[in-house]
Amino acid sequence: MGFVAITEDYPWDKLAPYAERARQHPDGLVDLSIGTPVDPTPAAVQEALAGAADAPGYPTVVGTPVLREAMVDWFTRRRGVAGLSTAGVMATIGSKEGGGLLPSLLGVGPGDVVVVPESAYPTYEVGARAAGAEVLATDDVAAWADDARVRLVWVNSPGNPTGAVASIERLRSVVEAARGRGAGVASGECYAALAWEEPWASDGVPCVLDPRVAGSSHSGLLAAYSLSKQSNLAGYRAGLLAGDEELMARIILMRRHLGLMLPAPVQAAMAAALGDDAHVAAQRETYRRRRETLLPALLAAGFAIDHSEAGLYLWARSLDGADCWAALDRLADLGILAGAGEFYGPGSEHHVRFALTAPDDRIAAAASRLTP
Secondary structure, three states: OOOOOOOOOOHHHHHHHHHHHHOOOOOOOEEOOOOOOOOOOOHHHHHHHHHOOOOOOOOOOOOOHHHHHHHHHHHHHHHOOOOOOHHHEEEEEHHHHHHHHHHHHOOOOOOOEEEEOOOOOHHHHHHHHHOOOEEEEOOOHHHOOOOOOEEEEEEEOOOOOOOOOOOHHHHHHHHHHHHHHOOEEEEEOOOOOOEOOOOHHHHOOOOOOOHHHHOOOOOOEEEEEEOHHHHOOHHHOEEEEEEOHHHHHHHHHHHHHHOOOOOHHHHHHHHHHHOOOHHHHHHHHHHHHHHHHHHHHHHHOOEEEEOOOEOOEEEEEEOOOOOHHHHHHHHHHOOEEOEEHHHHOOOOOOEEEEEOOOOHHHHHHHHHHHOO
């Protein structure tokens, strides 16, 4: 297996001219393009980080026993997972790194196929291509269920950029088809704490490791999560991976060889964050408030909102049929920067993605500028 170089420019660099124009607005730029958290990291998490600052030795790749127990407890308590043990969890350096390297760490390579969602975070495709694999972008299980070359299937729920949530039935159909082919399923679930519409707001977003999806075994299944969104830990690079113990053992072995380990103080901070649900509820309320400010303004400005039932984004489409670049051009005149749908795959060219991560006053400013 050879590592394949990625030579294309970084997609978000294409936003630079629009950002420059938007900055000329008399009231300044409202940047809703990248979902980077802006709210404070919880005090208890900061205290745990500081308390573990004396860390002269190397940290473990998988995570401390305290952290791994906290991960198991969290997946059980918050995600409805049964039968998970500390052998089935580990810490990752954020979920993006874990997702990007996963095909390579699992031995996926030339001649293999990795399935990704039709509208998807680009890292899924980049990671597959870097491993030398072929990429198939589809939401149709029938498009790959009989393809013996499929080695790994990515699902993303709630989805980035769309905010779509996969039902238990949908996830189960993916799992059954993948198991029938001997392929693995990796599920990116980083926005699961941020469900806005029913039934997900009341019942929760299903996890691929949930017994209603996975059955009595986690065989072939991995769930990726991040504390960046629910706990404002993007700067800590605090990610989690859980699932099939045999797959985890292979991943852990490769990560040990490569030295991919999370700093010990961050591991302590993660354990503190996973044990505290109150700050997650408070942060969810902050994002709910911002969403309720921005969404009606976008509708008034001539956008339709597709999916977006969960997550940190509003997936918007201009009702006049404009593509994402024309929409971004219009938004730049208002001093607003959003994400281009083109970044997320063929079929998304007529959408723009609005993040809810700006401070309250900037979200209010964007809403005011959008409202006729």
